[in-house]
Amino acid sequence: MEEQEPICNTPPFNEDAWIKLILLLSDTQDWLNELVNVVVMQVPMKNRKRLLRKTYYLTVSSLAHILERHYYKIHRHPETSKFTIPVPEILSYLRDISAETGIPIDGSLDFRRTVDVHKVIGFDRNQLLTTYITVLTDSGGQIKTPFPGPHFTLQAEGPHGGL
Numbered sequence: 188m189e190e191q192e193p194i195c196n197t198p199p200f201n202e203d204a205w206i207k208l209i210l211l212l213s214d215t216q217d218w219l220n221e222l223v224n225v226v227v228m229q230v231p232m233k234n235r236k237r238l239l240r241k242t243y244y245l246t247v248s249s250l251a252h253i254l255e256r257h258y259y260k261i262h263r264h265p266e267t268s269k270f271t272i273p274v275p276e277i278l279s280y281l282r283d284i285s286a287e288t289g290i291p292i293d294g295s296l297d298f299r300r301t302v303d304v305h306k307v308i309g310f311d312r313n314q315l316l317t318t319y320i321t322v323l324t325d326s327g328g329q330i331k332t333p334f335p336g337p338h339f340t341l342q343a344e345g346p347h348g349g350l
Contacts, residue, residue, distance in 0.1 A: 223247045232279045242328040243285040245278075249330045253277065257334050259309065268317070268335040270309040280304055281333055284322050292338075296326040299338045311336025 223246070227235050238245045255261055258277075259269040270277050280302075289298030301321040311317045313336075322333040 219247070227278075230275050230278055232275050232282070234282055235278075237282045237285055238278060238330075240285070240328070243324065243330070244328055245281065245330045249332065252332055257309075257332070266312065268310060268312045270335055272308050276308075277333070280308070280320055281322060281330065284320065284333075289324060292323070297331065298324050298326070300324075301337055309335035 224239065226247070227238060227245070237243075253270075254274070256264045256267055257270055258274070259271045284300050284302050287300040287302055289300055291297075292299055299321055301319055303318050304320060305318055307316050307318055308320060309317060311319075312334075315336075317336045319337050320333055320335060321338040323331045323338070325331055
């Protein structure tokens with residue numbers, strides 16, 4: 188039998204402290220997930236739970252991204268497309284778009300859904316009014332970003348596409 192090479196602990200690995208940290212992080216994640224559910228349930232719309240399904244879901248990080256980057260009341264990222272409709276309406280459209288089949292994005296594991304909602308919902312990245320919403324999700328169904336307007340191919344438009 189070969190001799191096993193000793194494990195080098197530089198810096199030293201404190202397993203007890205590490206286990207406590209993992210358990211604390213797990214409890215904190217569970218608590219944060221519960222808070223997200225409470226926050227989503229406060230939005231005045233029907234069928235809110237459809238935004239939290241395992242196959243198509245909105246995380247609080249994605250929601251923060253939507254608000255910071257694509258909501259007209261937040262004056263950051265002026266070069267991006269912006270929603271000009273109220274947040275509950277944005278979330279209602281995201282919920283309804285879950286019924287659409289995701290189309291794979293070339294060169295990525297992500298999917299897109301682009302829907303014409305037949306109502307002006309904001310302006311696209313070219314600052315033109317649009318009735319289209321595009322939702323990008325990862326392969327697990329997590330909503331990465333929705334934005335007003337169509338999705339542009341990565342090759343033609345650079346690394347951020349319609350983001």
